[in-house]
Amino acid sequence: NAGVTQTPKFQVLKTGQSMTLQCAQDMNHNSMYWYRQDPGMGLRLIYYSASEGTTDKGEVPNGYNVSRLNKREFSLRLESAAPSQTSVYFCASGRTGSPGELFFGEGSRLTVL
Amino acid sequence: QKEVEQNSGPLSVPEGAIASLNCTYSDRGSQSFFWYRQYSGKSPELIMSIYSNGDKEDGRFTAQLNKASQYVSLLIRDSQPSDSATYLCALPISGGYNKLIFGAGTRLAVHP
Numbered sequence: 001n002a003g004v005t006q007t008p009k010f011q012v013l014k015t016g017q018s019m020t021l022q023c024a025q026d027m028n029h030n031s032m033y034w035y036r037q038d039p040g041m042g043l044r045l046i047y048y049s050a051s052e053g054t055t056d057k058g059e060v061p062n063g064y065n066v067s068r069l070n071k072r073e074f075s076l077r078l079e080s081a082a083p084s085q086t087s088v089y090f091c092a093s094g095r096t097g098s099p100g101e102l103f104f105g106e107g108s109r110l111t112v113l
Numbered sequence: 114q115k116e117v118e119q120n121s122g123p124l125s126v127p128e129g130a131i132a133s134l135n136c137t138y139s140d141r142g143s144q145s146f147f148w149y150r151q152y153s154g155k156s157p158e159l160i161m162s163i164y165s166n167g168d169k170e171d172g173r174f175t176a177q178l179n180k181a182s183q184y185v186s187l188l189i190r191d192s193q194p195s196d197s198a199t200y201l202c203a204l205p206i207s208g209g210y211n212k213l214i215f216g217a218g219t220r221l222a223v224h225p
Contacts, residue, residue: 031212033211033212041217042119042201042217042218043157043213043215044215045212045214048212058206058212059206059214090156099162099211100147100162100203100211100213101147101162101211102157102211104157104158106155106156107156
């Protein structure tokens, strides 16, 4: 029972490089989310997808793009990485009718040099 | 912009004591509130939800909500070392129950 799977778990980038974080869920959830977590700042919503085919900005979308490839997969892309994007990134999914209950992946630790 | 405030801690309590974690929020219209637990190096998991003023109990955990004062609390009775974690308060951003804004979290340390 995998739940929410994120890849890669660790990544080091140089400033200006691009990369994509992959996320897949096997719980048939409609909504999916990307959060970042920085020390002392909690989780901040980057982008979300309420359902397949839709995406929308969260609190801190600048410098990121997302793709909801299908119901299972939701990817986060950094086009030109900056040191300020050094963070732990969490993907989550949620099901309709279960308010506030997000299921998180294990996280992806990204360092931008 | 909704805000959720928590004391970052650490809150240190002895084993067997009651741990009290507090959270205040800025949006008076907020209706639902959630507590997540996050062990070091792990992902958050939902442990409690509360929607109405008053107390909600689940085992050793009690969530308390006071909408007039705009605070929500989590009490952990008979604290155990395994309760040592960061506790995150969360509430929905407008537009959907599952689109959450989180506080920065309070780190709880339960010592034997």
